Amino acid sequence: xxxxxxxxxxxxxxxxxxxxxxxxxxxxxxxxxxxxxxxxxxxxxxxxxxxxxxxxxxxxxxxxxxxxxxxxxxxxxxxxxxxxxxxxxxxxxxxxxxxxxxxxxxxxxxxxxxxxxxxxxxxxxxxxxxxxxxxxxxxxxxxxxxxxxxxxxxxxxxxxxx
Numbered sequence: 001x002x003x004x005x006x007x008x009x010x011x012x013x014x015x016x017x018x019x020x021x022x023x024x025x026x027x028x029x030x031x032x033x034x035x036x037x038x039x040x041x042x043x044x045x046x047x048x049x050x051x052x053x054x055x056x057x058x059x060x061x062x063x064x065x066x067x068x069x070x071x072x073x074x075x076x077x078x079x080x081x082x083x084x085x086x087x088x089x090x091x092x093x094x095x096x097x098x099x100x101x102x103x104x105x106x107x108x109x110x111x112x113x114x115x116x117x118x119x120x121x122x123x124x125x126x127x128x129x130x131x132x133x134x135x136x137x138x139x140x141x142x143x144x145x146x147x148x149x150x151x152x153x154x155x156x157x158x159x160x161x162x
Contacts (some may be wrong), residue, residue, distance in 0.1 A: 043139035044119060045148040052105045052117030052136060053150055059096045059109075060132050060154040068127050074097045076125045076132070080157065098123070105136075121147065128158045 005118035006014075060066075077097040085091060096109045098116075105117035124136040137149040 028085035038066075038145070040140070042140060042146040042148070045138040045146055048117050048119045048140075049136055049148045049150050052120060052138070053134075053152065055107060055116040056098065056134055056136070057152070057154055059098075059107075060134075060156060062094075062131075062158045064158070066125075066127055066132055066156065068125055068132075074123045078156075106131060114154070130158075 019162050059078050062080050064077070064080040067077040067079075075097070077095065079093065079095050082092045094110055096107065099108075100120060100123045103119050103121060104115050105123060107114050107116045114137060117136075117138065118162045119138045119140060120136060121139045122135070124135045126133045131153050133151070133153045135149065135151045137147055139145050139147045
């Protein structure tokens with residue numbers, strides 16, 4: 001007599017093989033989703049901290065004086081005089097300040113405010129003579145947040161025309 005259909009052993013073997021294949025697919029998708037989120041957060045943090053650092057370095061190098069309160073501060077005001085005019089009376093004074101407002105690093109240059117970094121979670125300035133030390137941290141967004149911290153030191157210009 002001929003049987004039609006599958007035996008219980010055949011069905012169980014097919015279910016086990018299908019389960020192993022399905023588990024591999026689910027784990028692959030899981031790794032792609034979690035890995036992509038982690039990478040995106042790290043890229044956002046790195047881009048934010050690098051963009052803010054470029055602006056800070058440029059302004060600190062131009063500055064001739066800095067107004068830091070209490071030694072370590074998250075607020076700094078930089079001032080300098082531009083002597084690139086042809087006549088001494090063409091010299092122009094400039095002022096630039098940085099403040100961390102929430103997670104945005106705001107820059108005010110000669111009265112004009114702009115945002116130079118988002119996702120900035122901490123910012124600190126210290127001054128040692130003509131050297132300003134900066135520590136800046138950005139944390140990316142998303143469910144797998146990654147942080148990037150940069151520490152650097154920049155020499156300010158001297159006070160007068162040389």
